[in-house]
Amino acid sequence: MDLDRARGIVLGLACGDALGRPVEFKSASAIRAEHGQLTEMVGYGTWNQSAGTITDDTEQALCIARSLVEQQGFDPADVADRFVAWYDTGPFDIGRMTGQALSRLKHGDTWDEAGKRVWKNSPEGQNAGNGSVMRCAPLAINNAMDWGLLAKTSRQSSRITHADPRCTYGCAVLNLTIAGLLVDAETPLEDALDYVDSDVPDELVAALDPIAHGESPAKLETSGYVVHSLQTALHDGLLAESAEQAIVTAVNRGGDTDTIGAIAGAVAGARFGASALPDRWLTPIDEVDELETLAAQLM
Numbered sequence: 001m002d003l004d005r006a007r008g009i010v011l012g013l014a015c016g017d018a019l020g021r022p023v024e025f026k027s028a029s030a031i032r033a034e035h036g037q038l039t040e041m042v043g044y045g046t047w048n049q050s051a052g053t054i055t056d057d058t059e060q061a062l063c064i065a066r067s068l069v070e071q072q073g074f075d076p077a078d079v080a081d082r083f084v085a086w087y088d089t090g091p092f093d094i095g096r097m098t099g100q101a102l103s104r105l106k107h108g109d110t111w112d113e114a115g116k117r118v119w120k121n122s123p124e125g126q127n128a129g130n131g132s133v134m135r136c137a138p139l140a141i142n143n144a145m146d147w148g149l150l151a152k153t154s155r156q157s158s159r160i161t162h163a164d165p166r167c168t169y170g171c172a173v174l175n176l177t178i179a180g181l182l183v184d185a186e187t188p189l190e191d192a193l194d195y196v197d198s199d200v201p202d203e204l205v206a207a208l209d210p211i212a213h214g215e216s217p218a219k220l221e222t223s224g225y226v227v228h229s230l231q232t233a234l235h236d237g238l239l240a241e242s243a244e245q246a247i248v249t250a251v252n253r254g255g256d257t258d259t260i261g262a263i264a265g266a267v268a269g270a271r272f273g274a275s276a277l278p279d280r281w282l283t284p285i286d287e288v289d290e291l292e293t294l295a296a297q298l299m
Contacts (some may be wrong), residue, residue, distance in 0.1 A: 001182050004273035006141045006299050009178060010061065010291040012243060012269025013137055015281045016261030017057040020251040022046055024055075024093075028222075028254035039248050041284050047092050052284025055093040057262040059086055060135035062287065064157060065294040068142045074153040080111035080160050093258075095131035095224070097122065101161035111160050119163040128166045130229035132158035134259045136171040137266040140178035141298040147195055150175055162226075169200040170226045173208065174263065177234065181270035187212065189234060207231040211238065222255025233260045237267025243276040 022045025023031050023038060031038055043051040063082040071078050087094070087102040094102075097118050104114035119127050136157050143150035154175045155168040162168070173192045180188030190212040193205060207227045210217055211234050220235055221228035233250055240246035246268035251261040269277065274292070282288050 001141075001144055001299060002273065003296060003299060004275050005182055005270050007274035007292050007295040008243070008269030008272060008277065009137050009141055009266050010065065010269070010295050011274045011277055011282065011288065012247070012265035012267075013061055013134075013262045014054055014058045014265070014285050014287060014291060015269075015277055016247045016250060016263070016265030017054050017134075017258045018052050018285055019247060019281065020257030020259070020261035021049065021053060021055050021093075022051075023251065023254070024257050026254055026257070028252060031252055031254055031257075037248065038252055039244075041281055049092065050284075052281075052286070054285065054287060055258050056091055056095065056098070056131075057134040057259055058287065058291075059091065060098075061138055062290070062294070064135060065138035065291075065298060068138060069294060069297045074139065074142070074156070076111045076156050076160060079157065080105055080114075083160065095129055095161075096126070097129050098131045098161045105160075112156075115159050115161045115163040118161070128164040128226045129162060129224050130167075130170075130226045130256065130259050130263075131224075132160075132162035132167050133170045133174055133226055133230060134262050136175055137178055138294070138298060139171075140175040140182070140270075141295060143175075144179040144182050147176060147179065150179055151196060164226075165199065166201050166204055167226050169196055169204055170230050172196055173200070173204065174230060174234070174267075177238075178267060178270045181267070189238060203227055204230070208234060211235050214239065220253065222253045222257070222260055224256045224259065229256060229260050229263060233263035234267060236260075237264040237271070240264075240268060243268040243272040244278055
């Protein structure tokens with residue numbers, strides 16, 4: 001496994017997150033009217049933060065990566081504790097299901113109870129967000145060569161806050177795809193879909209199978225629904241001709257720009273490596289040094 005690509009996963013995630021943060025929730029036409037094509041880290045906008053500021057996507061990925069290194073493996077209870085400690089800092093951006101699950105954890109639920117209870121109490125349409133797929137990529141560096149363990153830990157990492165099978169298997173498929181990219185698999189998404197067992201939701205397979213075969217759906221959605229986010233981010237991350245193009249394309253689609261950008265960035269980072277990410281993006285991101293160190297330790 002290549003250190004440049006391992007670094008690319010976490011740095012690509014952070015770049016997509018930070019590039020998308022100031023235009024989160026805006027439509028593609030609104031972004032175009034304000035920026036033309038957004039290709040530079042800009043300040044303020046949505047959330048009113050300075051250029052290069054990361055959001056909950058990268059912050060939770062950092063929680064997972066730190067835990068993997070310090071615990072020398074995946075400990076879901078430790079990850080849950082770190083999520084709660086982060087939650088207690090009052091982050092400016094946090095998803096609805098994540099916030100509800102972390103509140104339950106604070107009040108005594110175990111790591112595998114909180115997300116399940118939130119899921120069961122959420123109506124269809126509000127029960128399968130993208131809040132776990134956006135953060136899970138560090139697991140792919142840590143367990144790239146053990147697909148059984150990677151699939152299992154990816155699903156467990158999701159269940160802390162997002163217990164819907166579309167989310168848990170979404171994390172598994174994403175991480176198996178990234179693991180395939182790290183070893184130059186010719187058909188990484190197809191391999192990932194073939195690997196996960198028959199319990200994977202049909203809706204997820206139907207959305208991702210065309211991408212696996214290099215096809216572009218007639219319409220790519222940019223909502224926070226996990227199936228939409230994965231379909232669009234994997235399309236851009238796998239089919240773009242460069243890491244920069246993947247992230248710029250994903251972000252400029254509008255909608256949930258930071259998360260779709262983060263997922264596309266992790267995938268593109270695994271394809272092209274950290275060396276393919278523009279220095280002008282990395283310079284304003286304060287967390288770059290820690291992310292690079294963690295990537296090396298995770299290998």
